[in-house]
Amino acid sequence: MRWSRDRAFCQANGWTPELSAQQVRDWWREWWRERREQAKYLRMIEVDGGLVGYAEWQDVQGGEAELGIAIGDSGLWGQGVGTQAGKQMLAWAFGELGLRRVWAEVHEPNARSLALMRRLGLREVSKNGTGEYQGAVVPMVQFELLCGKVRINRPAGE
Template structure:
């Protein structure tokens, strides 16, 4: 499932859910133009995607995999509440075999991070 990320009415990236099962799904996120990086757009889009997964899709857990050298994405995961679980595989990245770092986030942990309404 792929969803577009828009800013000012213009498509700037995408978020997707892969390997969807009743137990979990894998998050993918990309902001295409490098001039837009570092502006919090990934955090904002990631939070919306996670809320969708736990709300609309009703999943108990979400996962993500990041290429080890991708420091921006590795820093993003904890900002979204993900916990690093270690190396989960290897893929080619930049023409070289590269470890994939796995991350996981449970609905319970997400709910603990989410702001509660004041009453």
Template sequence: MDSTTVITTERLRLRPLTEADADWWVGLHADDEVNRFVGGYTREQAAARLRDIQQQWTQRGHGLCAVELRSTGRAIGRCGLNWWEQFGETEIGWTFARTHWGRGYATEAAQAVLAWGFGSLGLSQITAMIHHGNTASSAVARRLGFTPLREDSVLGRPCTVHALARDDYLSPDMRGARH
């Protein structure tokens, strides 16, 4: 996938985020419950973060995506791959508007991103950095087959880094568990 293509699932469409998404990004992170673990953004901070995401798409061939409902085209969250230079790791991340929690969208989007990351991109491992207390994201990570790797800190906050290896993802046992 490059910056002009998309990933689709039964209910969702994932497309690369661009700086044009800054107002939407600010709105997504304006909810205190949504930003509890990922933080809020000003318009300027959002534009800078989205420029960084676009740069990852250009340099690495992957990045974060807007997640849209296929039925309406409305953006409901974000999911994708993020390269962390300081860790030397590619992380999968997801954040959804509170009105769309509990419907399986994070799991559905993340499953599609994992298939792309381990398939087309050929990544050998993907991590998920989950802040302490984020029980919903921990549950999504478990459903996807991630296991705890280490305790660390990201953006100044303690987190558990979970990992999923390509070989484990592709194993017959894992394929059966995901479906």
């Protein structure tokens, strides 16, 4: 429910803000029903024992998958939560899951997500297609990372 009340999160993730508790429950039930088969690729993100987001591998097939990370508490944006989750997801992908290539799509105006992908070592490969972001149709930036090419970019002074 907290995420559905967080306007910044809703705008960034295409959620409808201020839904009733029943509407939010219905939305999550449908989300879970649609992803039941993919649930084994979903990890919840916790901070201090509280659920603050999720990370998942989507479209897992042929040794490839798409990375998705959502931090539901916008107050935690810029605090390294997504970076830590992304590092763990990449270790899982190229380790236990045995993936050869991972990719992600980011709305071009989403500077935080663009920076996150770069910090995780993904490289921009194209701008292809559009998606809705904060009420506008914007270009999508595609990133990829190949197995064996993992490098973590650290900010200066870290």
